[in-house]
Amino acid sequence: MKRLLVSLLLVLPLLASCTKKDNVITIGEYDSLSGSDATFGLSSNKGVRLAFDEINDAGGIKGKKIELKTMDDQGKNEEAAAATTRLISQNKVVAVIGGxxxxxxxxxxxxxxxxxVPFVSPASTNPDVTKIGDYVFRVCFIDPFQGSVMAKFANETLKIKKVAILRDVKNDYSVGLADAFLADFKKRGGEIVADVSYQAGDIDFKAQLTQIRSKNPEGIYxxxxxxxxxxxxxxxRQLGLKIPLMxxxxxxxDKLHEIGKDAINGNYYSNHYTxxxxxxxxxxxxxxxxxKYNETPDALAALGYDAAKILAAAIERSxxxxxxxxxxxxxxxxxxxGVTGKITLNENRDAVKSAVVIQVDGPNRKYITTVTP
Structure with missing residues (x-):
């Protein structure tokens, strides 16, 4: 009898674990929940969790509940790679929602x-991301489109012909957008009068801005x-540059106005929704x-929500x-x-969708126009 009881005590936890595993679909996510750009990751994560909570409340997928495993990449490339490895090898996730x-x-x-393992990024806009392979997807538009949106806006709406570029030379996102804007703006007959750089973490930009001011641009990208x-x-603004920033x-x-204060007001950026x-x-x-969160969702929250919903719909159909x-x-x-528009994934696994142009108005965001592909 003792042996039987001992055997049952050993087996029951395993049976419970197997039953739990059989009743859930485990999906992984990594995001910048800490680090210099943590608002991005925190917003995206909230959108992902809201989507999966809704799906679970409605009965789950294929009669199973979604179990979300989230890891913090701390805003570091190497931590994103390590998190993905752990999610796949240790947590046995069926898919990863990338940062x-x-x-x-x-x-x-x-x-x-x-x-x-399928990988879905909510907001990685650099074109090279999905070129990694056929298991890599994204629900956002890509930099060439986003860059051309602002080149068109600068040329046709703001009616400016001379623009300077100030890019983060160590950031794939920034470099990709700058290159796309530059090419499209020049095609439209515009002139790039300066193309200078900085690096994330810098706090003094007066040397670059003084160089830009000497070129008399009508706007800065x-x-x-x-x-x-x-x-x-x-x-x-301290240097007397009262031209629009894009x-x-x-x-x-939400931190943009907190950091930039009134100086950021009236400036423009491309975004995924309004x-x-x-x-x-x-x-x-x-x-x-x-x-759920007592706050207004930004675009990163909306993209996280769409990424989770699109992935769940694909799992439901599989x-x-x-x-x-x-x-x-x-x-x-x-x-x-989707919340960020009607989304179709093309042959490159990139989202084909519209973009909006937003103007900063204090802590608010004023919708200006929509640009379609």
């Missing part, structure tokens, strides 16, 4: 590709992250997000939970009604 930064996705996605952009805006979705953070939208999908998402089956269904995504 928001292109550099980190370029470090992490090759690991998922090699293991045959600053495709960086909010952490530096706010300081750049302040120092530009940028990309890396500006989108909270001013009257689309029912958007208004419902904002309502649910506010109810014949099994194998990486190949999920990958094949992700590749079929067409006209998905």
């Amino acid at each position: 928001v930064a292109s550099g980190r996705s370029k470090a992490a996605a090759p690991i998922a590709q090699a293991k045959g 600053v495709p960086g992250y909010y952490t530096e952009v706010g300081l750049i805006a302040q120092q530009a 940028g990309g979705d890396g500006w989108d953070s 909270v001013e939208s009257t689309d029912p999908a958007v208004t419902e998402f904002i309502k649910k997000f506010k109810a 014949v099994d939970l194998s990486g190949k089956s999920i990958r094949d269904e992700l590749a079929k995504t067409k006209d998905f009604p």
Whole structure:
């Protein structure tokens, strides 16, 4: 009898573990929950969790609940790679929702590709990310489109012909956007009068801005992250540069105005969605997000939500939970009604969708226009 009891005590936890495993679908996520650009990761993570909570409340996928395993990449490429390795090898996830930064996705996605595990990035816009392999997807538009959106806006809406570029030379995202803007603006007959650089973590930009001022531009394109952009805006105004600053979705953070204060007001950036939208999908998402987190969702939250929803829809359609089956269904995504627009994944596994141009208005974001591919 003692032996029987001991055997039962050993077996029961294993049976419970197997039952739990059989009743869940484990999905991995890494994000910058700490580090210099943590607002990006925290927002994306909130969007992902909201989406999966909704799905679980509605019964899950294939009768199974989603179990989300989240790891913090600390804003570091090597940590993103390490997190992806752990999620796949230790947590046995069926897919990975990658972080928001292109550099980190370029470090992490090759690991998922090699293991045959689908990888979906909410916001990595650098074109090279999905070139890593056929298991790598994204739900955001890419830098060439985002750069051309602002080149068109500068040329046709702001009516400016001479622009300076101030790029983060160590950031794949910033470099990609700057190159795309430069090429498109020149095609439109515009002139790039200066192309100077800085690095993330810099706090003094007066030398670069003084050089730019000497070239008499009519606008400055600053495709960086909010952490530096706010300081750049302040120092530009201190040097008497009252011309418009333009940028990309890396500006989108509540911290932008906190850092840049009034100096950032009136400037423009491209983004994935606007909270001013009257689309029912958007208004419902904002309502649910506010109810859960007591804050207004930014674009990174919306992209995290869309990434989770698109992945869940692909898993629901797949014949099994194998990486190949999920990958094949992700590749079929067409006209998905996302919060950030109607999303179709093309042959390169990139999202084909519209972009919006936003103007900073204090802590608010004023919608200006929509640009379609």
